[in-house]
Amino acid sequence: MTSVEHSPLTRKLSAFVALSEVELAVLERLHQRRRSFVAGRDMVHQGQTARAAYILSAGWVCSYKLQADGTRQIVDFQVPGDFLGLRSVLLRTSDHSFEPIVDIEAAEVLTSDLLEAFAQTPRLATAILWAASRDEAMVVEHLVGIGRRDADARMAHFLLELGSRLALVGMGSKEGYDCPLTQYHLADALGLSAVHVNRVLRQLRESGLVTFRDGHVAFHDYGRLTDFADFDPEYLDQTGPLLA
Amino acid sequence: MTSVEHSPLTRKLSAFVALSEVELAVLERLHQRRRSFVAGRDMVHQGQTARAAYILSAGWVCSYKLQADGTRQIVDFQVPGDFLGLRSVLLRTSDHSFEPIVDIEAAEVLTSDLLEAFAQTPRLATAILWAASRDEAMVVEHLVGIGRRDADARMAHFLLELGSRLALVGMGSKEGYDCPLTQYHLADALGLSAVHVNRVLRQLRESGLVTFRDGHVAFHDYGRLTDFADFDPEYLDQTGPLLA
Numbered sequence: 127m128t129s130v131e132h133s134p135l136t137r138k139l140s141a142f143v144a145l146s147e148v149e150l151a152v153l154e155r156l157h158q159r160r161r162s163f164v165a166g167r168d169m170v171h172q173g174q175t176a177r178a179a180y181i182l183s184a185g186w187v188c189s190y191k192l193q194a195d196g197t198r199q200i201v202d203f204q205v206p207g208d209f210l211g212l213r214s215v216l217l218r219t220s221d222h223s224f225e226p227i228v229d230i231e232a233a234e235v236l237t238s239d240l241l242e243a244f245a246q247t248p249r250l251a252t253a254i255l256w257a258a259s260r261d262e263a264m265v266v267e268h269l270v271g272i273g274r275r276d277a278d279a280r281m282a283h284f285l286l287e288l289g290s291r292l293a294l295v296g297m298g299s300k301e302g303y304d305c306p307l308t309q310y311h312l313a314d315a316l317g318l319s320a321v322h323v324n325r326v327l328r329q330l331r332e333s334g335l336v337t338f339r340d341g342h343v344a345f346h347d348y349g350r351l352t353d354f355a356d357f358d359p360e361y362l363d364q365t366g367p368l369l370a
Numbered sequence: 371m372t373s374v375e376h377s378p379l380t381r382k383l384s385a386f387v388a389l390s391e392v393e394l395a396v397l398e399r400l401h402q403r404r405r406s407f408v409a410g411r412d413m414v415h416q417g418q419t420a421r422a423a424y425i426l427s428a429g430w431v432c433s434y435k436l437q438a439d440g441t442r443q444i445v446d447f448q449v450p451g452d453f454l455g456l457r458s459v460l461l462r463t464s465d466h467s468f469e470p471i472v473d474i475e476a477a478e479v480l481t482s483d484l485l486e487a488f489a490q491t492p493r494l495a496t497a498i499l500w501a502a503s504r505d506e507a508m509v510v511e512h513l514v515g516i517g518r519r520d521a522d523a524r525m526a527h528f529l530l531e532l533g534s535r536l537a538l539v540g541m542g543s544k545e546g547y548d549c550p551l552t553q554y555h556l557a558d559a560l561g562l563s564a565v566h567v568n569r570v571l572r573q574l575r576e577s578g579l580v581t582f583r584d585g586h587v588a589f590h591d592y593g594r595l596t597d598f599a600d601f602d603p604e605y606l607d608q609t610g611p612l613l614a
Contacts, residue, residue, distance in 0.1 A: 240496065248485060272516060
C-alpha cells in the first residue's frame with residue numbers, strides 16, 4: 127500500500143471504518159485522476175451540470191451560493207480529505223459554486239467510479255455516507271448558529287469546528303492551525319460585515335481566547351473558548367471507528 | 371413483488387435509480403421491522419445514542435434542536451419516504467430530536483441492515499446517498515432562506531418545497547396537498563413568531579397565491595407563487611432516473 131494509506135480522505139474515513147487492505151486499494155483507485163486548480167477561479171459554477179465530484183488532497187476551497195442581489199453566502203469550506211461536489215454529482219446540477227482559496231490538488235471522481243467502488247466494498251459506501259452525514263450535520267450547526275448565536279460565539283464556534291476538522295486529518299491541534307481564510311471569507315460565511323469580523327477577532331484576542339493573524343489560528347485557552355462558544359464536538363463524530 | 375414496490379421510499383428512490391427486481395427485494399427487507407409511534411412524543415432525543423434509523427412510511431415528523439435558552443429550531447420535516455435519523459445512526463449520537471406530528475408508521479433500520487443491503491446492491495447505496503444529498507441540499511436552502519429571504523417569500527418557498535417533496539411520493543400536486551402542520555411548526559421552522567406566521571399566511575391568501583387552512587394547502591396560481599418565492603426546484607432533483 128502506498129501514499130493513499132496516509133491520504134487525508136483515508137485518515138478521515140478511518141475515523142469511522144477500520145479500513146481493510148481491499149478497501150484501501152479501492153480508495154487508492156478513486157485517487158487516480160489527479161487534477162490541479164488555481165486559486166480564485168471557480169472550478170464548478172452554480173447551475174452547471176455536474177459531471178464529477180472531487181476528493182480534495184491539498185489546499186482549501188469555499189463553496190458558496192450567489193444571491194439574486196449579488197451577495198454571496200458561503201455555505202462551507204472544504205479542507206483536505208473532504209469531498210467537493212459529491213452532492214452536486216448525485217443531484218446532477220450543482221446548487222452552488224466552488225472556488226479554490228489557494229492552489230489545490232484534487233482527485234476527480236465520476237459517478238461510475240463511485241458505483242464501482244461501492245460494488246467492491248459496501249463498507250466504503252457506508253463510510254462515504256458517514257462523511258456526507260457529517261457534512262450535513264455541519265450545515266445544520268451553521269443554520270442554528272446564524273439563527274441563534276451572537277457574533278462572538280459564532281466566530282469562536284466556527285474557529286473551533288475548523289480546528290477539529292483539521293485535527294482529524296493531522297493538520298491541527300488544540301494549539302491551533304494554519305488557515306488561509308481572509309476576513310472577507312469569514313464575513314460571507316458568518317453573515318457579518320468585514321468590519322464586524324475585524325472587531326470580533328480583536329475582542330476574542332483581547333479576551334485571551336484565540337488569535338487569528340498572519341494565516342494562523344492560535345488557541346490560547348481551548349477549554350475556556352469551548353465553554354464560551356458552547357462548542358460540543360459530538361456532531362463531528364471523531365471518537366473512533368464504529369465499524370470495526 | 372408486493373406492497374413495497376409502491377412504498378413511498380421506493381417511489382422516491384425510483385426518481386434516481388431505475389430499481390431492478392433484486393433491488394426492490396432488498397428494499398423490501400429493509401421495511402421488515404415495522405414500528406408505530408404516537409403523535410407528540412419524541413421518538414429520538416437530542417444527545418441520545420442512536421441505535422437505529424427509520425424509514426417513514428405514513429405520517430409526518432419534525433426534527434428539531436433545542437437551544438440553551440429553551441427555544442426550538444425546527445431543522446426540517448419528514449414526510450413519507452424520508453429517512454429519519456440516518457445521519458444520527460451513522461454519527462452514533464443524535465444531534466437533534468424527532469417528534470411525530472401525527473401518529474406514524476415507520477420501519478426500523480439498523481446499521482447492519484444497511485451494510486447488508488449495500489453489499490447486495492451497491493446501486494441502492496448510491497440511491498440512499500442521493501437521498502441524503504437531497505436532504506442536505508434542502509438544509510442549505512433553509513440556511514440561505516433564513517439569511518436572505520423576507521418572511522412572505524420564505525413561507526411561499528417552504529410551502530412550494532413541501533409540495534414538490536410530496537408530489538414525488540404521490541401525495542401532492544400543483545393544486546396543493548394535505549398538511550398537518552400548525553402555525554407553531556411553521557413559526558419554529560421559519561424563524562418567525564406565530565402571530566407573524568398568521569399575518570404572512572393571510573397576505574399570501576389575499577394576494578390570491580396560496581391558502582393554508584384546515585389542514586390543506588391550496589395553490590391558487592402555482593406559476594405566480596413560484597416567481598414570487600424565486601423557487602427553483604432543481605435542488606430537489608426530481609427529473610427522472612440518472613442511473614438507468
